[in-house]
Amino acid sequence: MALIVSAIDEPRSARLGKALIFMVWLALASALCWSETVWRDEVRALSFAIQGDNFIDMLRLMRGDGHPAVWHILLRAAYVVVGSPVVLKIVALTIAAASAYLLVFRLKLPISIMLLSLFGSFSIFEYAAMSRNYGISMLVIFLIVLSWEKGARNGILLGLLFALLANTNVHSVVLVGGFLAYWFFDLVLTRPRPALTAYRAFATAGAIAAVGIVLCFLTVYPTFNDAAQNDLSGENFALLVLRAFVAPGSHFLAFYPDAVIELVVAYPVASRLLAALMSVLVCGSLLTLANRLPALIAAALVLSGFLLLFTLVYPGGYRHQALWLVFMIAIIALTQRKAAGDAGNEAASGIIKFGRLCFLILLTLQVVSGIEKVNRAFVAEIPLSRSKELGAFIQSRPDLKDAIIMADPDYLVEALPYYVSNRTYLLREERFGAIVRFTRNVRLSLSLADILETAHRLQESEHAPVVILLSQRLDQVSAPVSVRESYVWWLSLTPDDIAAFQSATNLVRRFGPVAGSDETYDVYVVK
Incomplete structure (x- = not known):
C-alpha cells in the first residue's frame, strides 16, 4: 500500500478510497482491453514496428507514415522479448495504467475532475483498450506536470520530456508549444521578475524541445500517404480558418456520446445547434483558468493549434480531440496550488465557476461515452472489428x-x-x-x-x-x-x-x- 501513497499526511481513508478507485478503473480498462478486437490502425503500427532486421531498418521503413517513432520503438522492444502480437495490448494497457496511477495518486486535482477524467472514454477506452500511440501522450503530459518545479531549475529534464512528447504523435507537437507558452508567459508576467537563471532554464528546455520537434518532422515528412490529407484545392484558406475559429465546436463534435452524434448525422439543424453548444463548452472551459493568465493563454493556443491542424491538414478524430482535454487536466493540475493562493474579486470568481461548470460538463460527456463503450462491449457485444x-x-x-x-x-x-x-x-x-x-x-x-x-x-x-x-x-x-x-x-x-x-x-x-x-x-x- 505504501507504493500508492500520494501524500504522506493524507488520511488513511482517503488513501484507501483512492486505491479502490484505481482498482475499479484497472479492472474495467483491462476487461475492455482484452475483450476488444484490434482493428487495422492498431495492427498497422505493429506491422511497421516488426519489419526490418533491426531498429535502424524499422525506423527507415516507417519514415513517412505520419507518426513519429516512440510507439514503434516500444512495440519493437516488447516484441523482441515476447515474440507475439499480444504486445500491442500489453504495452498499451501498461502505459494507460501508469497514467491512471498518476492521475489518481499524484496530480493535485479536485476530486470531481479526477473521477470524471479517470472514467472518461479517453481514459478507459481510447488510450487504454485501444492500442495506439496517443495514450503515451497522456503519460508524458502527466510526467511533465509532476516534474515541473524540479525541471524548471535548469530546463534539461523538462526539455527532454517535451522532446519525448513531440515524438509520440504529431498533434502532441502542439501540446509542447502549449507548455512552452505557459512557461514563457509565467516568466514575463510574474512580479517581481524571476532571476536570469529562470530564463536560461526556459531557453534550455526550448532548445531541447526544438530538437525533438525537428526529429518528429524528419520521421513523418515527406509522407508517402499523400492522399490522407484534407483536400484544400480551390478553397479559401483565410475563410476556412475564420470558420474554424468562429465555430470551434464543429471540430470537437466527437466529445459528444454516440447517441448524440447520431442526431448530428440525422438532423442538419440539430447539427448546427449541437456544434454551437460544443463551442460554448469548449471555449467556456478555458475560463476555468481565468485567474491564471499564462495557463489561459497556453490552453487557448493549444486549442487554436488543433483547430488549424483539423482544418488545414487532417480532420481530427476523438483520439486527437481528447488530447486537448488531457492538456486542460494537466494545466489545471499544474496551476492548482498557485491558483489557490490567488485572491480574486467576485466577478472573476463567477467567471471561473462558469468555466469549471463547462469543463465538468465536457468531462461528464466523456463518462457517458465511456458507458456506451462498456455497454457495447459487454451487453450489446458489438465489436469494433470482425x-x-x-x-x-x-x-x-x-x-x-x-x-x-x-x-x-x-x-x-x-x-x-x-x-x-x-x-x-x-x-x-x-x-x-x-x-x-x-x-x-x-x-x-x-x-x-x-x-x-x-x-x-x-x-x-x-x-x-x-x-x-x-x-x-x-x-x-x-x-x-x-x-x-x-x-x-x-x-x-x-x-x-x-x-x-x-x-x-x-x-x-x-x-x-x-x-x-x-x-x-x-x-x-x-x-
Whole structure:
C-alpha cells in the first residue's frame, strides 16, 4: 500500500478510497482491453514496428507514415522479448495504467475532475483498450506536470520530456508549444521578475524541445500517404480558418456520446445547434483558468493549434480531440496550488465557476461515452472489428490454411496479421503486403471485374486458394454505381460484373455489424 501513497499526511481513508478507485478503473480498462478486437490502425503500427532486421531498418521503413517513432520503438522492444502480437495490448494497457496511477495518486486535482477524467472514454477506452500511440501522450503530459518545479531549475529534464512528447504523435507537437507558452508567459508576467537563471532554464528546455520537434518532422515528412490529407484545392484558406475559429465546436463534435452524434448525422439543424453548444463548452472551459493568465493563454493556443491542424491538414478524430482535454487536466493540475493562493474579486470568481461548470460538463460527456463503450462491449457485444472472427473462421477451414487474402478496400487486411499468418495482397498497389500506402500513385479506380481478374491470376501463379473480402453487400446492388472508398479510391459495380463475380466465387461467410469502424465484410472464396 505504501507504493500508492500520494501524500504522506493524507488520511488513511482517503488513501484507501483512492486505491479502490484505481482498482475499479484497472479492472474495467483491462476487461475492455482484452475483450476488444484490434482493428487495422492498431495492427498497422505493429506491422511497421516488426519489419526490418533491426531498429535502424524499422525506423527507415516507417519514415513517412505520419507518426513519429516512440510507439514503434516500444512495440519493437516488447516484441523482441515476447515474440507475439499480444504486445500491442500489453504495452498499451501498461502505459494507460501508469497514467491512471498518476492521475489518481499524484496530480493535485479536485476530486470531481479526477473521477470524471479517470472514467472518461479517453481514459478507459481510447488510450487504454485501444492500442495506439496517443495514450503515451497522456503519460508524458502527466510526467511533465509532476516534474515541473524540479525541471524548471535548469530546463534539461523538462526539455527532454517535451522532446519525448513531440515524438509520440504529431498533434502532441502542439501540446509542447502549449507548455512552452505557459512557461514563457509565467516568466514575463510574474512580479517581481524571476532571476536570469529562470530564463536560461526556459531557453534550455526550448532548445531541447526544438530538437525533438525537428526529429518528429524528419520521421513523418515527406509522407508517402499523400492522399490522407484534407483536400484544400480551390478553397479559401483565410475563410476556412475564420470558420474554424468562429465555430470551434464543429471540430470537437466527437466529445459528444454516440447517441448524440447520431442526431448530428440525422438532423442538419440539430447539427448546427449541437456544434454551437460544443463551442460554448469548449471555449467556456478555458475560463476555468481565468485567474491564471499564462495557463489561459497556453490552453487557448493549444486549442487554436488543433483547430488549424483539423482544418488545414487532417480532420481530427476523438483520439486527437481528447488530447486537448488531457492538456486542460494537466494545466489545471499544474496551476492548482498557485491558483489557490490567488485572491480574486467576485466577478472573476463567477467567471471561473462558469468555466469549471463547462469543463465538468465536457468531462461528464466523456463518462457517458465511456458507458456506451462498456455497454457495447459487454451487453450489446458489438465489436469494433470482425477481424478476430474472420481469423477464427480461416483457421477453422483446413482448405484455407495457405489461402491468399485480398480485400476491397485494401485496408481491411491490415488487422489480419494479429490473428492469422496468411499472406495478404493489396489490390490497388498490386503487391503482397500488410501495410497500405494511402497514395494517389495506385489504381484509384477498380471494378469488380478487375478484382476477379486479379484473384484468378494469383490463384494460377501462386497455386493457392484466394479469399476475397468485400465491404459492399453485392446482393443489395441493383443498378450501376460507383462507390467512394477511403480518401480517393473508387469501386464501380454493375449488375453484369456482380453476376460474373458471384458465379466465379462462393460466398462462405457474412459478418454482422460493427461499432466505430467499417471492418465487417462478406467473405468469398474463388472457385
